[in-house]
Amino acid sequence: METVGQDQIIIATAGHVDHGKTTLIKALTGIDTDTMEAEKKRGLTINLGFAFFDLPNHEQVGIVDVPGHERFLKNMIAGLSGIDLVLLVVDAAEGIMPQTKEHVEIMSLLGIDNYIVVLSKIDTVDDDIRELVTEDVKDFLKKHDIEAPIVPVDAISGTGMKNLIEIMDKKVDSIKKPKYNGIPRINVDRSFSIKGFGTIITGTLLEGELTKGMTLEAFPSGKTTKIRNIQVHDEDVDKAMPGTRTAVNLANLKTEEIRRGDVLTLPGNIQPTSMLDVDFRILPDKNAHLVDLWSRVRVYLGAEEIIARVVPLGEETIDATKDNYLQLRLEKPVAVKKGDRYIIRSYSPMVLIGGGTVLDPNPKKHRRYNDDVLEQLSVKASGNQEQIALDFLMNQSELGATIDGLADYLNISVDDAKAIVQTLTDENEVTKYGKLVVSNDRLANFKKDILETLGVYHKSHRLENGMNKEELIAKFRTVVDGKTMERILEKMVSEKLIRIKGFIVADANFHVKLNKYQQAAYDEIIATLKKDPLMPPSDDDIVGNDKNKQEVFKSLEGHVTVRLGEKNVMLKSAFDDVTQQVVNYLKKNQTMTIAEFRDLTGASRKYGMLILEYMDKQGVTRRKENMRVLAKG
Incomplete structure (x- = not known):
């Protein structure tokens, strides 16, 4: 069996219904992604179609044919997880249509900005119409700050197809894939069973690698399963790497126990949540009152649609000219990671409002106007990994975190987390105690907590020389493990903050005074x-x-x-x-x-x-x- 390389590229088609996306894919790949009978009858791609082919100078690329019909918008959003390049298909006879605009807005909110515009059905229009539509497309791209080649094609006659493939090849050459971070995670967009094989799911592997025999956990249900087999591009493989469109055969899991919208990852990697702290960008032409306090909205995350209530943070109303922060109170738990993108639509009628990035996947409930919370969210939204790591170390309940814990929180590779810790160590921002990385500011506050605890003890036991060390360690057991606490106490002795004699710990300035x-x-x-x-x-x-x-x-x-x-x-x-x-x-x-x-x-x-x-x-x-x-x- 083979292993599919990490540099695999996923391409999505987008555009208005009936503008020729599915026909274009069939011309490129020979694969008809309209596989469902209902789709055949309607001429629509309802669920996510998937195909693949070889570009001249690259390995196979995958193409996701996402739906164009408004009813199936959430399927389209699901299809955009892990997308590297978008073929924006525009009918040469019709030009930019409402759903063309909406698809581009969604992709912008999801951080996707790499396009090729495919002007389709070019043989069906004369030169004047073609020129008019081309100018219309150029104006549209300029308005949305998109730089993209416009390639006229006719998928049925083959006009322009060779040129399109050459341009795709050059575009793919410039794509930089995200680094492998070692923690596999896949959003499930299909779940079905095949007789003799059992349960099969499909989705894009967002990060990490999947291997045969690996034990995974389905979130938010918590069901565990083992990988029987992996397929990429209809080929059995031993291992699938990040960015690959993947089908996984699962053992010990019934089809009804895993559904579209679930997440598969390593056990314990994700903590399901019913609240999210997010940054939020409202689309320019949308009414800010659609996201007022307690507004009911539809949130799209990965392959999931969740109903939620909105809590704006720091502002009475959403301001389209500045950064906004929300807490989303979800009506059912989801499994997401920091940095995941999301989309919001109004509950009814379903109007696209905006979207952004998950800043904290497991937050506490906040008061709406809390300067400390807003400052922390601002740091998380900045994208500065060193500052985000410091904020995490400073504000989490435990004293410090391991390198693996930091990598998991930041959703980056362990090697990248090590580099961040080294930078922060060089800048005297963190200290390592064994495997634990501790913020120096948090450590200073923790030492004050220890001295305050000793002070309270001395006040209540004026004639005792100090507090039993085990009793002191036990008071902080939920914050730090005993071994690390011992090291911190030794450091405090060397700093002349405390003294330890035998098993008794005392503030260095405390002495028993007898009347x-x-x-x-x-x-x-x-x-x-x-x-x-x-x-x-x-x-x-x-x-x-x-x-x-x-x-x-x-x-x-x-x-x-x-x-x-x-x-x-x-x-x-x-x-x-x-x-x-x-x-x-x-x-x-x-x-x-x-x-x-x-x-x-x-x-x-x-x-x-x-x-x-x-x-x-x-x-x-x-x-x-x-x-x-x-x-x-």
Whole structure:
């Protein structure tokens, strides 16, 4: 089997109904894209027809025959996903018609600006009509800022066809395909079954590559499936690359479980959404009130039509002279990526209004007038990938993102994401913590959050030296993983923002301050513990009902004192001393009985057992029958 190359070109025909698009494709390719009986009867291309042929100096190119009849406009929009070149077909006898204009407006909104104008049925008109229509077309192109050759042809007689193919060949030569980004995604525009094969879908592979055996997920349903077979240009292939028009045979998925408008991609690559933040361009001759607050509209995304409500952001009404931002509240979930193009038509009557780009596919609900939100949308609309990456790192819920996560969000290749991160690192805008990329501004704010958390703890626990490190890490677990948090804390120590002693973390400027009553209580507690250091007293023996002693005593545990059990406490310094004695003894003698511990330290059997059991818990010693040995010996 073969692999279809990444540089495959997809060409679409567009233009008014009956201007000769399907006939033109048949003349170019020998393939009749009017395959459905209903289409044959009407002379219309209802669903997307597809054909392919070899240009003289290139590999095969695919041609999508999109519908020209108004009823089937959403099919036409679906056909324009992944299009590189448009053959705008204009009947030499009729010239520019309303749907010619609408098709061009749609393609402009979808970011398609590469045209060849095919003046069709040229043998059916005289020279005067031909010249008149040609001038009409030139005026139309100038008005829409389109530079395109006008090629007169007659697909039935063959007039001009050779010239058209030569011009197509030159145009194709100048097309630069988008870079492969490694994450396959295909908009489904057909779903059907063939006996003996099962479910088959067709669509243009927007990005990434598809391979046989690959596991995919259908969105928004979340159904998983495996690729049985791939066809490109009616040929079985092992792999299909971006931009190819593809048919995919799917396993473990019934035809009714995947439909037109769904998206196939890697599991987890897309999060279905019922809201979109978008930039919006209204067409010059359209009424801005068609997109007032809560206007009901039809949104076209890929191969999907969705009903939505409009929420203009930052403005009372849409202004045709400036950038506009909308939040679209959808009536059903969709699966889209940042940067996808969309079209809006009014709900009824169906009038083309405008369109734009998806800036945030999974936004929160916004207040209409929020300067921070508008600034973020402005950055996202700018197209500056470094600034968009910084905005993402600064405003997402988690502290940072991996390179893969950035690539996924920006909808670019991993290599391109690495280059962006390197640029931002060189400009001192981001820092890498292992695999995590963190905005330096966000990191500075995060450090402030840590200091504020410690400050609150110190205020509530004035006599404690600090906060348990695990407790501090747990407070930020939804924001950053524990390993990265450890690295950030180490950095904050080196910056003299905090101090860490053992498992206790404190603000570097915090110190325990005892008043005279607390100092007196502290002195009495220490004196009690020092009196017989290897006879650990109980809590009641140390503090009784004295509230000052109780408060001070609690603050000492873990750094001045150690708790041997539920009731008994000893000085940490005394425990450390006796531990060293035991370690030295065991290094020399290998084993120690309780009697030998008593002889070595002078401790009673009762307290000796408590101390040795605590040493076992600390991993210093371990019990072996009725003796102790070094735990790591």
